[in-house]
Amino acid sequence: MTVSKRLVLHFPRKLVDQPILCRLARDYNIDFNILKASVTPNEEGVLVVELSGEESNYNKGNEYLAQTGVAIQPLSKDVVRDEEKCIHCGSCVVLCTGGALSVERPTMKVNFDHTKCIACEICVRSCPSRAMEIRF
Amino acid sequence: MPKTIAEINENIRKGKAVVVTAEEVIGIVEKKGVEKAAKEVDVVTTGTFGPMCSSGAFLNLGHTAPRMKIGGGKATLNDVPVYTGIAAVDVYLGATAMPDDDPRNKNYPGSFDYGGGHVIEDLVAGKDIKLVATTYGTDCYPRKKIETLINLKDINEATLFNPRNAYQNYNIAVNLSDKTIYTYMGVLKRNLGNVNYSTSGQLSPLFNDPYYLTIGVGTKIFLGGGIGYVSWYGTQHNPSALRSDNGVPRRGAGTLAVIGDLKQMKPEWLVGTSMVGYGSTLTVGIGIPIPVLSEEILSYTAVKDEDIFAPIIDYSEVYPQRKPDILGEVSYAELKSGKIEVMGKEVPTASLSSYYKATQIANTLKEWINKGDFQLTEAVASLPGTEDGVNLKPLNDRPIE
Numbered sequence: 001m002t003v004s005k006r007l008v009l010h011f012p013r014k015l016v017d018q019p020i021l022c023r024l025a026r027d028y029n030i031d032f033n034i035l036k037a038s039v040t041p042n043e044e045g046v047l048v049v050e051l052s053g054e055e056s057n058y059n060k061g062n063e064y065l066a067q068t069g070v071a072i073q074p075l076s077k078d079v080v081r082d083e084e085k086c087i088h089c090g091s092c093v094v095l096c097t098g099g100a101l102s103v104e105r106p107t108m109k110v111n112f113d114h115t116k117c118i119a120c121e122i123c124v125r126s127c128p129s130r131a132m133e134i135r136f
Numbered sequence: 137m138p139k140t141i142a143e144i145n146e147n148i149r150k151g152k153a154v155v156v157t158a159e160e161v162i163g164i165v166e167k168k169g170v171e172k173a174a175k176e177v178d179v180v181t182t183g184t185f186g187p188m189c190s191s192g193a194f195l196n197l198g199h200t201a202p203r204m205k206i207g208g209g210k211a212t213l214n215d216v217p218v219y220t221g222i223a224a225v226d227v228y229l230g231a232t233a234m235p236d237d238d239p240r241n242k243n244y245p246g247s248f249d250y251g252g253g254h255v256i257e258d259l260v261a262g263k264d265i266k267l268v269a270t271t272y273g274t275d276c277y278p279r280k281k282i283e284t285l286i287n288l289k290d291i292n293e294a295t296l297f298n299p300r301n302a303y304q305n306y307n308i309a310v311n312l313s314d315k316t317i318y319t320y321m322g323v324l325k326r327n328l329g330n331v332n333y334s335t336s337g338q339l340s341p342l343f344n345d346p347y348y349l350t351i352g353v354g355t356k357i358f359l360g361g362g363i364g365y366v367s368w369y370g371t372q373h374n375p376s377a378l379r380s381d382n383g384v385p386r387r388g389a390g391t392l393a394v395i396g397d398l399k400q401m402k403p404e405w406l407v408g409t410s411m412v413g414y415g416s417t418l419t420v421g422i423g424i425p426i427p428v429l430s431e432e433i434l435s436y437t438a439v440k441d442e443d444i445f446a447p448i449i450d451y452s453e454v455y456p457q458r459k460p461d462i463l464g465e466v467s468y469a470e471l472k473s474g475k476i477e478v479m480g481k482e483v484p485t486a487s488l489s490s491y492y493k494a495t496q497i498a499n500t501l502k503e504w505i506n507k508g509d510f511q512l513t514e515a516v517a518s519l520p521g522t523e524d525g526v527n528l529k530p531l532n533d534r535p536i537e
Contacts, residue, residue, distance in 0.1 A: 087185065087407055087419060088492040091322045094330035094484045103474065108491035125247060126323045128187065128409035128419065128488070 004052035010071040011045035020068055028061035036118045038097050046097050048118040077119045078135040081112045085131035092123040138430045144178045145511045153178040155505045157498040158339045158437055165438040174434035182341040183423040183497030186334050186489030187409050190300035191418040192230040193256055193398050196292035204279035209271025213255050231418035245318040245413025253418030254408030259288045261403040294398035300370035302422050304342030304390035305446055308333045313452035318413020322488055324451055328478055331485045336494035337441045337468035341424035342390045344437045346383040350426050352515025358423030358501045361405035364396025369519040374528040386445045423497040427512050442469035
């Protein structure tokens with residue numbers, strides 16, 4: 001049976017320079033599709049990927065990922081914006097890892113593109129008016 | 137030219153006043169020149185919507201039977217402590233107060249989800265608020281305890297009185313350290329990860345009247361979605377701050393104390409906000425009309441973001457240690473572009489003050505004036521100006537003998 005899941009992978013700083021996804025594909029025969037990547041040298045990295053493969057391979061691959069120290073989070077959470085609560089200040093924009101929150105110029109209105117959101121949740125606590133909410 | 141406020145009010149009454157926002161006036165002056173624009177335009181409306189910690193409300197709760205002297209006792213509204221050191225049933229609800237059991241920064245960075253600013257928003261939204269108070273008994277005020285619900289519509293007075301709002305310019309915050317810091321200027325990522333600023337620039341009230349020629353004690357304003365007044369100069373008012381040739385301060389300068397009846401305000405314009413790792417506060421909407429009494433006043437209102445500068449300050453070391461160093465100055469036009477260069481690095485910018493909402497405030501005030509619902513007032517006293525020798529003083533420790 002083939003399994004296909006969308007995951008958010010958080011890479012600690014020490015792992016950023018290692019070819020982890022490459023090994024995953026080569027050693028466990030797992031296909032990966034990178035939906036979103038934010039990896040810079042000497043920084044933590046976040047990858048949103050769709051992994052698919054035969055079930056036993058998929059499970060072994062997942063174990064390998066966990067062993068390396070990569071934090072795995074299913075992309076089953078959804079971040080939504082309460083339009084009434086948003087005060088359009090823009091403080092979230094520089095924190096958004098997926099580029100989902102952006103400022104429209106010249107009105108300076110803050111837009112939220114849900115399709116770009118990787119559910120990292122950084123905006124949730126940092127939003128002064130608590131307009132960003134997690135839905136499960 | 138020159139006009140008087142009485143003449144402008146006459147035009148407002150007749151529905152003939154020409155009212156434009158501080159954004160619109162820029163284009164008008166560019167197209168027609170100051171002389172012509174000053175003849176045509178009667179009022180320029182401004183706006184700002186940002187977190188303003190020095191905010192709060194005086195509430196008169198009404199007297200219970202038997203009577204209770206909450207004054208001098210202890211009281212909370214939705215578990216948020218209020219100041220009771222005044223008369224029997226008057227309290228002051230401050231924007232940054234928080235419940236005694238809020239963990240603060242014990243779980244760093246603290247979340248500060250609900251504080252005085254949120255109680256003010258809930259009051260204005262018409263929600264019931266839990267009042268709990270304890271005190272000592274007296275012959276005339278025997279009752280010692282109360283737990284009840286109150287509602288804004290049932291209490292006597294609710295007066296928003298903010299000792300310091302509408303700062304004329306503000307620091308631009310960055311973080312030079314190697315860890316994320318949580319400040320009143322928002323989350324600042326390490327190693328110059330982001331730049332945060334907080335004014336509405338060319339729309340901001342005091343940038344449009346840099347020498348306080350029209351804004352003074354008694355000026356009628358848009359406050360929290362209703363009507364308010366400038367009641368005094370704000371705390372830390374510092375007219376002596378460094379200024380550009382156009383008169384606009386390049387540092388934090390003037391401030392306003394404002395007052396108004398909370399019962400006619402709107403929760404959309406008084407929003408309880410939480411700064412992660414710092415505390416809770418109130419985001420306040422203020423709009424001030426500037427009567428075009430002279431060409432000079434009009435020319436000040438035409439100030440553009442590119443002509444307004446603010447200092448870049450490191451909030452990991454320089455600000456907390458009250459050191460004087462700045463990392464440079466940039467204009468609000470650069471800040472609003474989304475990125476600026478600091479120490480040779482291109483850094484993304486974010487605002488805590490909402491320009492988008494500030495525009496709505498300036499437009500709302502314009503609409504009120506156009507409909508004849510809002511007339512201008514003459515200031516009854518001036519704010520301290522550049523010649524008055526008012527400076528911002530630090531607090532230097534002195535040993536207690």
